[in-house]
Amino acid sequence: MGRAAVIVAAVAAAAACAAAGVVVGRRVRSRRKWGRVLRILKEFEEGCDTPVGRLKQVVDAVAVEMHAGLASEGGSKLRMLLTFVDNLPSGKEKGTYYALDLGGTYFRVMRVQLGGQRSSILAHDVERYPIPEHLLTSSSEDLFDFIASVFKQFVERDENGSERSLGKRRDLGFTFSFPVKQTSVSSGILMKWTKGFVIEDMVGKEVGEYLQEALMKKGLNVRVAALVNDTVGTLALGHYHDADTVAAVIFGTGTNACYLERTDAIIKCQGLLTTSGGMVVNMEWGNFWSSHLPRTTYDVELDADSPNPNDQGFEKMISGMYLGEIVRRVIVRMSLESDIFGAVFSKLSTPFILRTPIMAALHEDNSPDLAEVARVLKDILEVPDAPMKVRKLLVNVCDVVTRRAARLAAAGIVGILKKIGRDGSGGITSGRSSRADTKMRRSVVAVEGGLYTNYSMFRNYLNESVVEILGEEVAQHVTLKVMDDGSGIGAALVAASNPSRDADGVQIP
Secondary structure, three states, X not given: OOHHHHHHHHHHHHHHHHHHHXXXXXXXXXXXXXXXXXXXXXXXXXXXXXXXXXXXXXXHHHHHHHHHHHHOOOOOOOOOEEOOOOOOOOOOOEEEEEEEEEOOOEEEEEEEEEEOOOOOEEEEEEEEEEOOHHHHOOOHHHHHHHHHHHHHHHHHHHOOXXXXXXXXXXXXXXXXXXXXXXXXXXXXXXXXXXXXXXXXXXXXXXXXXXXXXXXXXXXXXXXXXXXXOHHHHHHHHHHHHOOOEEEEEEEOOXXXXXXXXXXXXXXXXXXXXXXXXEEEEEOOHHHOOOOOOOOOHHHHHHHHHOOOOOOXXXXXXXXXXXXXXXXXXXXXXXXXXXXXXXXXXXXXXXXXXXXXXXXXXXXXXXOOOOHHHHHHHHHOOOOOOOOHHHHHHHHHHHHHHHHHHHHHHHHHHHHHHHHOOOOOOOOOOOOOOOHHHHOOXXXXXXXXXXXXXXXXXXXXXXXXXXXXXHOHHXXXXXXXXXXXXXXXXXXHHHHHHOOOOOOOOEEOO
C-alpha cells in the first residue's frame, strides 16, 4: 500500500470512528434523558402511593371532619349543610310529578309518573333546553321568566294544553346545582353563582321564591315542593329503588356526597326535630383536606394556578375536572428533561387541553400498538411519531393519576360509612358509641357521574379499594349502585315524598 493510500485509509478510519463516536454519544445522551424521565415517573408514583394503611388514615380523617362539621358551623372544612330533606321516597308515592334541573348553560324539564310501589316509575319524559347566553348575565326575573315559559310549553304539550289541565295542581322538584344555604326543603339562599352565571341581583336571595313567582305569573298552579342539589336527588332515587340506601356520591366534572344522618348527631342544631328522626346532610366534600392525602408538587402547582387556591383540595385530586390536567403537568415536566414529547411550546403547554374523557381513552387503549394513544398524541397534543415506549409511558402516568383518585374516592365513601357505623367498627356518632352499632347491616351507596360510569379503570380501582379497606367480610354488606339521572328524577321524588305542610316537617329551636 502506498503512502497516499495509507493516509486515505487513516482519514477514513478516523472519520468512521468520529461518526461512531457521535452515534454512541447520542445514544448515551438519549439513555440519560430517558433515565431522567423514568426517575420523574418513579418519584410521581411514590408521591401518589396509597397503601391501605394510608387510606385507612384518610377514612378516619373523613369521619372526624364530618363529626366536627356537625358539631359547629365552621368547625370543619366539610360544611355539612342541612338539606331539610327528612323524608326520602318509600315507594308508596303515586301520581305525576315534575322536575326542573338547572346546573349549567342547559336546563332540563321532566315529568315522572309514579305507580305507588317501590321502583315503579311508569313514565319518564325529559326535554333539554339551552339557556340563551344573554340570560347568564341578565336579571333573575329574565332568567326565571324564560324557565317558566319553557316549563309551561312542556306542560301544554304533555297534557294537550286544556284549560282544566293547566289549572290543575302540580308538585315540582327543582334541582339547582349552585352553592345554596338551605332554609327548608323547598327554599334556600343563593350564596354565589358559578359555571358562567353572573346575575348579581339574585345573590343572597331565596331561590325557590323566584321560581314560584315566575310560575304563578304564567298562570300555572305549581308548588315548588323541593329545592335540592344533584347529590340529594341521587340519594332520593337510590332510596326509592332500595330502602337500604344511606348515601350518595357524585363523580363527574366535580364531586360531592350526601348521606342520611340522625338528627341527634347534628349537634350544631341541638333540639332539631324531624318527623323521621333523620335528615339528609350535604357534605360538600370537595373541600375535604387532610395531611394524609398524598399531595405532589403537581397538585400544589395546579392549586396555585386555579381560580380558587387553597379550596376544593379533595376535588382537585379525584374529580374529572382535574385528572387530565395533572397528567398534562407531569408530561410537561418530562418534556423539560428530554425531547420525548416534543417542544413544550406545542399544544402540550395549553392548560386543560387533556380533558379527562381523552385521558380515559388513552388509559383504556387495548390495541397492540396503542393506536389511540398515538392518535391523541398526534392530533391533540401535536406530538407526532411517538415511539412505543413513549406511548406506554403516557399510559403509565394516566394509571398513576387514576388509581390515586379512585382509591382516595373509595376512602371517602368508607369514611361516610364509618361515621354512621356501617363499616364494621361502630363508627363515630354523636359523641358516643354503642355495641349495637357494630352489627353489620346492608348499606347501599348510590353513585352517579360520568367519571364512574364511563371510565372503567376508575370504577374498577374504586370498587376494589372499598373491598381492600373494609375487608371482604365487611365489604359483602356494602353495595355501590349506579343511579341514572338522579339529579332529575330524584328531585321529582323528593317533591313526591314531601307533601304540602307548613313547617316542612322540620322544627329548629
